[in-house]
Amino acid sequence: xxxxxxxxxxxxxxxxxxxxxxxxxxxxxxxxxxxxxxxxxxxxxxxxxxxxxxxxxxxxxxxxxxxxxxxxxxxxxxxxxxxxxxxxxxxxxxxxxxxxxxxxxxxxxxxxxxxxxxxxxxxxxxxxxxxxxxxxxxxxxxxxxxxxxxxxxxxxxxxxxxxxxxxxxxxxxxxxxxxxxxxxxxxxxxxxxxxxxxxxxxxxxxxxxxxxxxxxxxxxxxxxxxxxxxxxxxxxxxxxxxxxxxxxxxxxxxxxxxxxxxxxxxxxxxxxxxxxxxxxxxxxxxxxxxxxxxxxxxxxxxxxxxx
Amino acid sequence: xxxxxxxxxxxxxxxxxxxxxxxxxxxxxxxxxxxxxxxxxxxxxxxxxxxxxxxxxxxxxxxxxxxxxxxxxxxxxxxxxxxxxxxxxxxxxxxxxxxxxxxxxxxxxxxxxxxxxxxxxxxxxxxxxxxxxxxxxxxxxxxxxxxxxxxxxxxxxxxxxxxxxxxxxxxxxxxxxxxxxxxxxxxxxxxxxxxxxxxxxxxxxxxxxxxxxxxxxxxxxxxxxxxxxxxxxxxxxxxxxxxxxxxxxxxxxxxxxxxxxxxxxxxxxxxxxxxxxxxxxxxxxxxxxxxxxxxxxxxxxxxxxxx
Numbered sequence: 001x002x003x004x005x006x007x008x009x010x011x012x013x014x015x016x017x018x019x020x021x022x023x024x025x026x027x028x029x030x031x032x033x034x035x036x037x038x039x040x041x042x043x044x045x046x047x048x049x050x051x052x053x054x055x056x057x058x059x060x061x062x063x064x065x066x067x068x069x070x071x072x073x074x075x076x077x078x079x080x081x082x083x084x085x086x087x088x089x090x091x092x093x094x095x096x097x098x099x100x101x102x103x104x105x106x107x108x109x110x111x112x113x114x115x116x117x118x119x120x121x122x123x124x125x126x127x128x129x130x131x132x133x134x135x136x137x138x139x140x141x142x143x144x145x146x147x148x149x150x151x152x153x154x155x156x157x158x159x160x161x162x163x164x165x166x167x168x169x170x171x172x173x174x175x176x177x178x179x180x181x182x183x184x185x186x187x188x189x190x191x192x193x194x195x196x197x198x199x200x201x202x203x204x205x206x207x208x209x210x211x212x213x214x215x216x217x218x219x220x221x222x223x224x225x226x227x228x229x230x231x232x233x234x235x236x237x238x239x240x241x242x243x244x245x246x247x248x249x250x251x252x253x254x255x256x257x258x259x260x261x262x263x264x265x266x267x268x269x270x271x272x273x274x275x276x277x278x279x280x281x282x283x284x285x286x287x288x289x290x291x292x293x294x295x296x297x298x299x300x301x302x303x304x305x306x307x
Numbered sequence: 308x309x310x311x312x313x314x315x316x317x318x319x320x321x322x323x324x325x326x327x328x329x330x331x332x333x334x335x336x337x338x339x340x341x342x343x344x345x346x347x348x349x350x351x352x353x354x355x356x357x358x359x360x361x362x363x364x365x366x367x368x369x370x371x372x373x374x375x376x377x378x379x380x381x382x383x384x385x386x387x388x389x390x391x392x393x394x395x396x397x398x399x400x401x402x403x404x405x406x407x408x409x410x411x412x413x414x415x416x417x418x419x420x421x422x423x424x425x426x427x428x429x430x431x432x433x434x435x436x437x438x439x440x441x442x443x444x445x446x447x448x449x450x451x452x453x454x455x456x457x458x459x460x461x462x463x464x465x466x467x468x469x470x471x472x473x474x475x476x477x478x479x480x481x482x483x484x485x486x487x488x489x490x491x492x493x494x495x496x497x498x499x500x501x502x503x504x505x506x507x508x509x510x511x512x513x514x515x516x517x518x519x520x521x522x523x524x525x526x527x528x529x530x531x532x533x534x535x536x537x538x539x540x541x542x543x544x545x546x547x548x549x550x551x552x553x554x555x556x557x558x559x560x561x562x563x564x565x566x567x568x569x570x571x572x573x574x575x576x577x578x579x580x581x582x583x584x585x586x587x588x589x590x591x592x593x594x595x596x597x598x599x600x601x602x603x604x605x606x607x608x609x610x611x612x613x614x
Contacts, residue, residue: 033459034467035497041466041474092431097423116404120427121474124399125466127431131438132461135454143451147442150457152340154439159348159432160341167348167428190342 003304007297014059014079021080022049025133044114044122045129049087052105056302057082060199060224061206063295064217067288068207074140078149078202081133085157086195088126091119093166099250127157140206148205156198165191172257179257185226187257192232193225200224200295216285220295223279227303230272233258235306237265276303310611314604321366321386328387329356332440351421351429352436356394359412363535363609364389367506368513370602371524374595375514381447385456385509388440392464393502395433398426400473406557434464447513455512463505472498479564486564492533494564499539500532507531507602523592527602530586534610537579540565542613544572583610 026046030037058079065075094101094109095116102112111119133139134149155161168187172179179187200221204214236251237260251258260268279299283292333353337344365386372382401408401416402423409419418426440446441456462468475494479486486494507528511521543558544567558565566575586606590599 030467031462033462034465034471035501036471036493037467038471038474038478040478041471045466092427095424095427097427117402117477118474120399120402120404121470121477123431124434125470127434128461128465128470131457132465135442135457135461137454143454147444147450147453147457150438150442150454154435154442155338155340158341158435158439159352160337160344163428163432163435164341164343164345164348167345167425170424170428171345171347186343194342 003297003301007294007301010063010294011054011056011059011298011301014062015053015055017062017076018055018058018080018083019050021076022046022083025077025080025129026050031132040114040118041121041125044110044118045125047113048091048110048119048122049084049126052107053083053087054305055079055083056228056298057086057195057199060196060221060295060298061202063298064200064203065206067203067217067286067291067295068209068213070203070207073138074206075203077133077136077139078206081130081139082153082195082199082202084126084130084133085153085162088123088130089157089162089166089195091123091126095119098166098170101250145205145208149202152198152201152205156194156201161190161194162192165189165194169257173254178262181259181262184257184259184262188226188229189222192229193222196225196228197221213286213288216282216287219285220279220282220299223275223282224299224302227272227275227279227299230259230268230275231303231305233260234265234268234272239306272303276300310604310608314601314608317370317601318361318363318366318605318608321369322360322362324369324383325362325365325387325390326357328383329353329390332384332387332436333357338439347421347425348428348432351417351425352432354420355398355417355426355429356391356433359414360390360394361612362386362390363605364393364502364506367503367528367531367602367605368509370605371507371510372513374510374524374593374598374602375516375520377510377514380445381513382510384440384443384446385513388437388446389460389502389506389509391433391437391440392460392469395430395437396464396469396473396502398430398433402426405473405477406561408557452512456509459505459508459512463501463508468497468501469499472496472501476564480561485569488566488569491564491566491569495533495536496529499536500529503532503535504528520593520595523589523594526592527586527589527606530582530589531606531609534579534582534586534606537566537575537582538610538612540567541572541575541579546613579610583607 028037061079061082062075090104091110093099094104095111101109110122131150135146140146165187169191200217204217276299280296283296286292335344368386368389369382397411398417400406401411402418408416417429438457442453447453472494476498507524511524583606587603590603593599
């Protein structure tokens with residue numbers, strides 16, 4: 001399958017909508033209940049979240065929600081909130097005490113552009129604000145949907161999801177014995193998979209998906225997330241720093257736990273392709289027909305991207 | 308007014324209920340939607356939140372909710388969630404890039420007991436989990452109340468509240484000109500006041516307070532928060548490290564912006580006493596009668612504590 005124009009148009013549209021939302025949400029005026037938004041902290045939060053990335057997670061929220069007829073502000077605000085969580089995780093992961101990276105999306109990382117304390121607080125601020133945005137009545141009139149989104153986002157991002165995955169990843173770097181295949185898969189499902197799965201789950205929550213369609217979409221999200229991580233590892237192994245906008249080759253250097261290290265490049269590629277097919281099959285199981293084509297394209301795009 | 312036995316009994320009861328909730332919430336078994344809870348990260352989150360502190364914020368949630376007839380699990384879970392946010396803020400504030408403290412509640416700080424990366428992630432995990440706990444149907448059957456609690460907590464803890472206050476506090480340390488009185492008051496209202504105000508607001512939200520009673524209680528929370536911060540500054544200026552369980556005298560050493568630095572000790576004490584009276588007056592304005600006695604006691608306790 002080749003990536004078609006319609007997919008690229010929708011990916012660009014989601015990125016633009018997300019940028020617009022983030023820019024508006026991260027304005028200087030305090031909201032009700034806030035006292036003041038300190039200029040430098042706000043600047044760091046904007047630096048960390050605006051003007052960068054493919055906005056894949058927002059795209060997945062928006063297009064998943066669209067499958068169930070939910071469009072507009074609800075999906076766009078949820079998408080922006082999820083992107084805040086993703087961006088906070090990048091800011092904290094890049095810190096000297098964590099992955100110690102100087103470059104992100106072709107620019108200095110937040111703690112290099114500002115300072116370490118500001119980067120920690122900007123990350124904390126983005127994470128906190130994400131829950132504010134989702135819980136705000138402006139996101140959805142139905143408080144049950146807002147509370148469900150908060151709960152699902154917290155579970156995906158927390159100690160049993162993304163934060164826990166990062167903790168396992170750091171532990172693995174200094175572990176005496178290499179991780180097993182199962183351990184690597186679980187680590188990756190937590191570190192990157194959980195937030196990608198939340199993206200499609202959020203669409204199902206916003207759109208009031210049937211349980212069957214929702215769980216098929218969850219399976220799609222899980223397969224896509226796993227394929228995404230393998231593609232990421234392949235890019236790190238093969239890519240160059242300029243094209244990636246972040247330093248390449250660092251997995252091997254740091255003894256990071258990846259499927260490539262365990263199985264080799266060819267087996268990793270085969271597994272990636274298998275997962276893309278599994279993602280496409282899960283879409284068929286939603287019984288939503290031709291409308292899911294755009295998400296099938298996303299699975300291919302994620303697996304075959306060059307940055 | 309002297310601090311009576313009933314107040315001490317309720318404070319202890321709230322602390323015990325909070326400890327029980329935190330211990331149960333931070334169990335090893337993953338919840339639905341979580342993949343795994345990594346042992347070391349969980350241990351750090353437990354270290355940072357269990358077995359310490361007066362649990363003043365949980366007490367305020369529980370006793371404010373009780374004023375409106377809301378007792379039991381709803382208030383206790385909300386109290387535990389708020390304490391998680393408070394504990395995360397201590398973990399991050401203690402980091403080398405921030406206040407660089409080695410001692411907290413008489414024990415090594417989290418980054419000393421574990422390591423810096425684990426401390427950052429444990430803080431992130433506690434903050435995220437707080438929103439999970441509040442949004443969970445186990446906290447309240449009414450999703451509107453859960454969503455309101457999430458929103459109020461995020462506003463209090465975020466860039467326009469606690470996180471913003473910490474950013475302003477760090478900026479003030481290196482500022483060329485000292486902060487004005489108004490700037491110090493605003494900084495403190497954000498850094499410590501916002502979360503204390505949320506504590507009583509949460510009680511009002513849980514108990515369905517009338518707008519008048521709710522806003523009077525908010526004024527109580529604001530006055531109590533301001534008195535709390537002055538008492539904290541006085542303790543730092545006069546206290547000794549052993550009694551405090553954290554290093555004393557560091558405000559002056561670091562050129563921290565405090566009222567004592569600007570007005571002197573006597574004026575700071577007078578202001579603290581004025582604020583305690585303002586808090587007590589606000590309680591009278593709730594028109595909830597004798598039931599508010601316990602919160603009046605809390606205002607005195609906060610102002611006169613020795614650690």
